[in-house]
Amino acid sequence: MRARRFVSVLLSAAIALSLWGATVSLAAENPSGTAAAVTQTAPVNDLTAAKNAIHQTLTNMDASVSLSQYNLTEQQFSDLYDEVLREDPWLFYVEGCTYHASKAGIVVDMIPRNTYDKETVQKMTEELKKSMQAALSCIEPNMTATEKVVQVHNYLALTCAYDYDNYQTNSIPKDSYTAYGALVKRVAVCQGYSLAFELLMQQLGIPCAIVESDSMNHAWNAVQLDGSWYHVDVTWDDAAPDQPGQYSVDMLLTSDAKASNSENQHKDWTNLPEPAYSTILDNRDWKQFISQMETKYRSNTSLLVDTASYTCKKGATYVFKVQVSPGQIVVARPTDRTVARVELVSAEAGGTYYFRLEGLKAGSTNIEVIAESGKTVKFPLTVQGALYECDTSGRLTLQPGQTYYFKMTYTNPGALILPSVTTGNGAISVKLAKTQGNYAIYAVSAAANAAGQQTYVYATYGGGAPAPQFSVQVAS
The missing domain is CATH 2.60.40.10 (Immunoglobulins)
Incomplete structure (x- = not known):
């Protein structure tokens, strides 16, 4: 079953003031207790300066920021706050904020609220950087922009799993809405996929935006190639529940027409920078294109794992090494996620991957290591008792x-x-x-x-x- 049937509850769960984060809530406080009467709006130059101030405050994890000098209405503040979180995947730690408005409905300050403290954020940022570098290690320097987009699409679809279990129980954690969740924890919902894709596009210098649909309760990406914009929806193309090593290309570089057809059913989107009119890639045989990329960049595929089997205590961690042909995307995960967890530690350009596994509960499972070429190696894991x-x-x-x-x-x-x-x-x-x-x-x-x-x-x-x-x- 496709992930399209199980998209994030994110957008409907957020209040109208912000679409970003099911746990994000912005509470307006009017000190006077009287209804606000909006009498003026901020000019464009003030909007730009205000957006920069909001961004800098969130980036620095400051306690508060004064905004009265920008003359922002509450709607303008809401829009700017939303834009900042949508455009900066590094703000994975932002949980929400409170603001105060004057009697005239002008926002006077913002008090951010973060999920983690600065020390934890620093550690998580370093983890995100390493995971980002691992993803980019699969990009060859001489790849075209189209090939880079395809490779990132495939990387996320192969290495990230839709947070299906938590979706079913309405218990999706904050990290699953972030690029950190998609790239480090390898579990996300549509917002996490979209922010991770955007982060990688930013590193590659490819124009990218996040597109939203309230009616679909969903978010995805748009990229610009040769002056034209195209839709890319990795969540849609990843399976839910997860199927290691499998993904589709239904929403890879599509026009508006193909995105909204009877198969893909995307509708009512916002934040697309320009209409995706170009249909030049709609009929591209992406499976053949990917096969040609394999031949072009990875003509000789090998996959070696340094561990044949492993036994550990519950709570113990172990790092194993995978050697694969350069440029290959590698996935490592347990067949039973309740017994163990596997996380990527690092990836090197020469095809060396290091993964950390952790025993979660007593039991047995297999650790699957899957290369982009489809080659797979498994080794048994036994977890004993609690540490x-x-x-x-x-x-x-x-x-x-x-x-x-x-x-x-x-x-x-x-x-x-x-x-x-x-x-x-x-x-x-x-x-x-x-x-x-x-x-x-x-x-x-x-x-x-x-x-x-x-x-x-x-x-x-x-x-x-x-x-x-x-x-x-x-x-x-």
Whole structure:
């Protein structure tokens, strides 16, 4: 079944003020409590300056920004905020904002709200850069612009899975709406696919935009080639539930006419820079085109994996190496996603990939490694027991100055558990309180001036990847 039947709930879930992020909400506050009466609008030059101010504030993760000097109406502010998030895939951490409006309906300031703190965002940004470089390692320097678009389309369709399980349970996490989710976590909905595609096009210097349809509850891309705009919808061309190694080309570089035909059914779109009138690529045999690209750039295909089988504990991580012919796209994933997780660590131009797998629960599965050519290698994975268990989960609320004790039980006393917090300002801290036998007691404390702070407590076992245990919220 195609992903088109299971597009993101993003657009319908967002309030009218912003289309970007199901968890994004902008709340207007009118200090006077009276109805706003719009009397004037901002000129174009002020709109440009205001957009730059909004963008800079979100990029710097500033606490707030004054906007009164730009004379923005609430609708103008909404449109600018929407444009900034739609045009900058690096703002994956922005969760929303609050603004204040005057009696005349003029926006006076913006107070951003971010999902993560600066330290976490820095780490995630580095992960996104590495994943972006991995995607671009499949681009040959002498490829045409059309070949680059096709290659990026194929890369995302092969390496990213539609977040089908969370879609079914209406529990799509914030990351799935971002380029980070699509390129790093390899799971996304239409917004994540679109932002990741846009990010890669920006790096390649190919004009790209994100197109939206409220009636379809969907988002996709448009690219400009030789002066003409075309639709590209990777989500539409990826299967849901995911089918490793398979994708279609129904919405690859299409005109308006083909995008809206009875097969593709796209309609009521906005934000397309210019109409996609050109039909010159509508009848292109893309499968033959891709086959010719394979012959042209990858005439000799090989695929080697340095691991024949692996056994680990729940919570343990392991890095394995894949060597493939240069330029090949490689996918690695478990056949049972509940038993293990596989993430790309790095990719080198010579065809060397490193993947990290993590045991999630006791059980067995196969790790599939699939090259773009279709060549596949599998190795069995067995996950045994738990490395550790934490007696606290979910969300913990503390009062300023309060300390809470939690217990970590682990199977190997010789391997050290290192709980840590994501905040770097010391407002919330974790310290060892007691060790005995195979467990340790830790104290998580909120400083007296930590009102309103929030973070996550992570546990690192024996040098493995940090795993979130629970969130901490300090009451205001």
